[in-house]
Amino acid sequence: MSATEILPGAAEAAPRTIPPVDRESRRLGFRLTLPTQLLVLFIAGFPLLMQLYISLTDWSPLDGVGWWKAWQSWNSFANYTDLLEDRRWWGALWRTFIIMLVCVPAEFLLALGLATLFMDDFPGKRVFYSILLMPMMVVPAVAGYMFFMLFQSGGPFNGILSALSGMDIKIAWLSDPTLALVAVMIADIWQWTPLMFLILLAGLVGVPEDQLKAATLLGANWRQRFFTIMLPRIKTIMVIALAIRVIEIFKIFDTLYIMTGGGPGVATETISVYIYKVTTQDLIWGYVAAIALVILIALSVLAVFAMKRMEAAKNGGRA
Amino acid sequence: MRRSPAFEIFRYAAIALALALTLLPILWMVSMAFKPIPEWSATGADLTWIPRAPTLDNFRFVFGQSTSDLIVALERTAWRPILASLLSAVFGTVIAMVCGTAAAYGLSRFGSGKNLPLALIQLRLFPPMAVMIPVMIMWAFLGLIDTWWGLALIYGIVTLPFAFWLMKTFFDEMPREIEEAALVEGCSRFRVFMKITLPVMRAPLASSALLVFILNWSDYLIALLLTTKNWVTIPVYMASLSSSMTGQLYGAKAALGLLAAIPPVILGIAIQKHLVRGLTFGALKQ
Numbered sequence: 322m323s324a325t326e327i328l329p330g331a332a333e334a335a336p337r338t339i340p341p342v343d344r345e346s347r348r349l350g351f352r353l354t355l356p357t358q359l360l361v362l363f364i365a366g367f368p369l370l371m372q373l374y375i376s377l378t379d380w381s382p383l384d385g386v387g388w389w390k391a392w393q394s395w396n397s398f399a400n401y402t403d404l405l406e407d408r409r410w411w412g413a414l415w416r417t418f419i420i421m422l423v424c425v426p427a428e429f430l431l432a433l434g435l436a437t438l439f440m441d442d443f444p445g446k447r448v449f450y451s452i453l454l455m456p457m458m459v460v461p462a463v464a465g466y467m468f469f470m471l472f473q474s475g476g477p478f479n480g481i482l483s484a485l486s487g488m489d490i491k492i493a494w495l496s497d498p499t500l501a502l503v504a505v506m507i508a509d510i511w512q513w514t515p516l517m518f519l520i521l522l523a524g525l526v527g528v529p530e531d532q533l534k535a536a537t538l539l540g541a542n543w544r545q546r547f548f549t550i551m552l553p554r555i556k557t558i559m560v561i562a563l564a565i566r567v568i569e570i571f572k573i574f575d576t577l578y579i580m581t582g583g584g585p586g587v588a589t590e591t592i593s594v595y596i597y598k599v600t601t602q603d604l605i606w607g608y609v610a611a612i613a614l615v616i617l618i619a620l621s622v623l624a625v626f627a628m629k630r631m632e633a634a635k636n637g638g639r640a
Numbered sequence: 641m642r643r644s645p646a647f648e649i650f651r652y653a654a655i656a657l658a659l660a661l662t663l664l665p666i667l668w669m670v671s672m673a674f675k676p677i678p679e680w681s682a683t684g685a686d687l688t689w690i691p692r693a694p695t696l697d698n699f700r701f702v703f704g705q706s707t708s709d710l711i712v713a714l715e716r717t718a719w720r721p722i723l724a725s726l727l728s729a730v731f732g733t734v735i736a737m738v739c740g741t742a743a744a745y746g747l748s749r750f751g752s753g754k755n756l757p758l759a760l761i762q763l764r765l766f767p768p769m770a771v772m773i774p775v776m777i778m779w780a781f782l783g784l785i786d787t788w789w790g791l792a793l794i795y796g797i798v799t800l801p802f803a804f805w806l807m808k809t810f811f812d813e814m815p816r817e818i819e820e821a822a823l824v825e826g827c828s829r830f831r832v833f834m835k836i837t838l839p840v841m842r843a844p845l846a847s848s849a850l851l852v853f854i855l856n857w858s859d860y861l862i863a864l865l866l867t868t869k870n871w872v873t874i875p876v877y878m879a880s881l882s883s884s885m886t887g888q889l890y891g892a893k894a895a896l897g898l899l900a901a902i903p904p905v906i907l908g909i910a911i912q913k914h915l916v917r918g919l920t921f922g923a924l925k926q
Contacts, residue, residue, distance in 0.1 A: 349829050350750030357743035357800065361759050364797045368774030375773065388777050435658055438651050449655055451909050453662055458908035462860035462875035463897040467665040470672060470890065473681075477668050480687040511665065516919065523916040561920050572767035575860040579879055593769040593861070600865075606773050613770035624762050 369617075376400055376610035383604055391607065400611035410612065412587060413595035416502070420591065421570045424509045428566060429559075431510070432517030436525050437547070457515040465579030468508040469495070472580070495581055498588035505577045505589050512576065513569070517562050524558030525551060564627070571620075592616070669901075672894035673698055680890040698895035718896055720870070721877035725900070728791035728863075728873060729856035735796025736852050740803025741845065745833055748811035757808075760801035768798065772865055779866055786868045794866065795856040803852050806918050810844040811837075847911040851918040854904040874900045 371388065377398065380391035404410055439450065456464065471478045472494035483490045494504045528551050536546050552559075574593040577583070583590040583598065590598070600609050667689075672680070675691040675698070704717035746752040775794065776785070784790025818840065822832045838845070860875040867876060878896045881889050908915065 346750045346829055347752070349833075350746040350752030353742040353746030353750075353833075354753030354756065356739040357756060357760075357804065358753060360739060360797050360800060361756070361763065364771070364775070365759070365763065368771060368778065371774045371777065372771075435654070438654060443648070443651065449659060451912065452659055454908070454912065454915075455666065455905055456662055458854065458905045459666070459901050460858045460860075460875060460897075460904060462858075462879065463669075463901045464665070466878065466893060466897050467669045470894070471665055471668060475681065475687075477664075477687060477689070511661070515662075519916055520920060565920065568765055572769070574767075574769065575875075579860075593767050596767075596769045596772075597861070597865075600769075600772065610773050613773060616770045617766055620765050621762060624758075624765050628758065628761075 369614075372610045372614055375607050376614050378607045379605070380607045381604050382606060394607070396607070400608050401615070403608065404611060404615065409587060409590070409595060413590050413592050416589065417571060417573065417591040419502070420506055420509065420573060421567060423506050424513070424570060425563060425566050427506075427510050428514045428517045429563060431514045432521050432562075435514075435518050436522040437551075439522050440525050440528075454515045454519060456512045457519075459512065461512065461575035462579050464508060464512050465576035468504065468511070468576070469580045472504045496585050498585055501581050501585060501589050505580055508576050508580060509570065509573065513566060517566065520558060520562040520565075521555065524555035528554045666901075669894045669897055672891055673898045675891050675894075677891065681888075698891040699899075701892050702896050716877075718874070718877065718899075721872055721874045722899070724788050724791070724867070724871040725857060725873040727788040728795055728871075729853055731789065731792035732795025732799065732856040733849055733853045735792065736799040736803040736856075737845070737849050739796070740800050741807045741838075741848075744804050744807035745811055745837065748808055749829075756804065760804050763797075764801040768861055772862075776865060785866060786870050788871045791863060791866060791871065791873070794862055795859065798859075798862070799852045799855050802855060802918060803848055806848040806851070806914075807841075807844070809917060810841060810848075814841065844914070847914040848918065850907045850911045851914065854907055857900075857904055 375388060375391050377395060377400070378391040379394040379396050379399075380386075380388060384394070386393060435453070439446065459467070470476055473479075474491050474493040478494070479490045479492055482492075492500065494500045532550055533546055536550055541549070572593055573591050574597070577589060577591060578594055578597070581589045583594040587595075596609060596612055599605060599612075671689060671691055674694040674696070675688070676693050676695045677697075679688055679691060679693070702714065702718040704714055704719075743753055743756055747754070747756060779785050779790050779794075782790075784793065814837070819832050819836055822836050823829070827835070859873070860879075863873040863876045864879075867873065872880070874896065878893055878900065881893050881896070911918075
């Protein structure tokens with residue numbers, strides 16, 4: 322048995338139940354799942370209806386009336402049409418995608434490279450492995466503060482650049498619109514490459530050793546072994562790793578907000594930062610509810626679509 | 641497999657570089673945590689990697705002692721945020737684990753709640769920011785704003801998907817023979833679950849709980865929105881330190897950051913074996 326395998330049931334509902342489910346089991350099953358069902362309903366059912374209702378109004382907590390009286394400021398679909406013309410919103414969406422397009426491939430390639438180095442045993446492997454995983458366990462807000470310190474104009478990052486170049490470099494990373502975005506990306510890559518590394522390595526370790534040996538005997542060089550044996554074997558695992566990072570970067574907030582607060586100006590404002598600011602500073606909750614609903618609907622469609630694809634792949638005889 | 645010496649050299653060089661880049665930010669914070677005030681913002685050629693005069697003053701300061709006449713003692717010390725972080729993360733973990741484990745067993749053995757896998761994946765997928773308006777309104781209505789139990793409740797819900805998926809894969813893999821033997825002996829199914837299954841699953845339960853705890857402990861955004869003063873958690877408190885004073889309290893914040901970072905790193909290393917499974921929603925195991 323290989324060290325790593327794809328478990329059944331990653332995407333299907335119930336892999337194997339004891340066939341004859343009697344009344345006692347059914348009742349127990351219902352009771353065991355009830356608390357979770359209620360929590361899901363509590364957080365997803367009622368709040369969504371509330372969100373939909375508020376999103377059709379101009380309601381703000383400063384209005385002095387309860388949210389259920391939000392109809393007093395009914396504005397039909399104005400929030401949704403406003404969103405189409407909200408340049409700050411499109412900018413935040415765009416920036417989030419830029420961060421995604423840079424960070425996900427960078428993290429993936431770095432992690433894949435590192436993981437191939439960790440495939441066989443060598444002295445010190447376990448210790449190195451543990452150290453390399455550390456960034457992903459650091460509290461993201463604390464990681465944000467670490468990089469806030471690193472990127473100060475008199476900070477260690479410039480210090481290292483100065484030492485390497487021999488010049489006195491004093492770049493104000495976090496107050497330059499472009500460089501602030503770069504700094505935020507570096508922090509994300511630092512913190513989350515380890516996660517990709519962890520997942521990809523788990524996949525690579527599962528590639529059967531004898532296949533690689535046989536290929537070597539047949540004269541396959543390093544590159545051929547890598548592209549024809551290893552990569553195809555870990556295809557599913559790569560997709561999972563990439564999907565996780567795409568989802569997480571879509572939500573990016575903690576590290577970034579501590580580093581730049583979305584600034585300078587709106588230079589590093591992502592979707593979550595934008596919503597946070599409108600929620601806490603502008604306090605137009607009717608509008609926020611509309612934005613949130615649009616995001617929720619878009620993601621739900623994506624999720625259902627992805628699930629369908631996964632099931633189709635499964636039925637299509639994926640190993 | 642045999643490797644050429646050139647490859648070994650390349651491997652160690654590449655790993656050394658990766659280790660250096662990994663450790664650099666961490667070491668800078670550790671170093672900062674032990675620096676006295678004059679060294680906090682030393683720049684340029686003065687950049688000090690190792691504190692010249694290491695001190696514990698930063699830690700004393702965040703716990704309320706005035707250690708220098710350069711800065712006044714804190715009005716609100718780190719004790720209460722630490723308590724808030726602990727209480728909310730621990731009880732959030734309890735909620736997620738109790739509900740998640742029960743539901744995972746119900747689905748794995750009896751096929752109940754077939755809607756839960758997708759529902760919980762979606763719950764995981766959504767940015768917390770996109771559901772916070774109703775949550776803030778509901779929490780205000782229920783009197784849960786700025787309480788540790790209010791935080792624990794939302795943490796329990798947010799990490800419920802992890803607890804559920806992780807325990808589901810463990811239950812799916814568990815051999816049925818032990819349970820079936822007990823059933824034949826005449827135990828009720830609930831007794832089998834409580835007296836046989838759960839004790840057998842002690843180790844997976846423990847590592848799932850630790851992972852959920854790490855996730856709860858790491859939150860910043862939710863606490864930022866749902867707490868205001870009395871029960872702010874460590875990250876929120878840490879971030880607020882600078883804004884309430886003149887200038888950055890580099891060393892004090894680093895000391896606090898270090899304290900916040902230590903528990904998850906240690907726990908994370910302890911459950912390394914199950915990290916892959918936990919973070920990929922049970923799609924992969926190691």
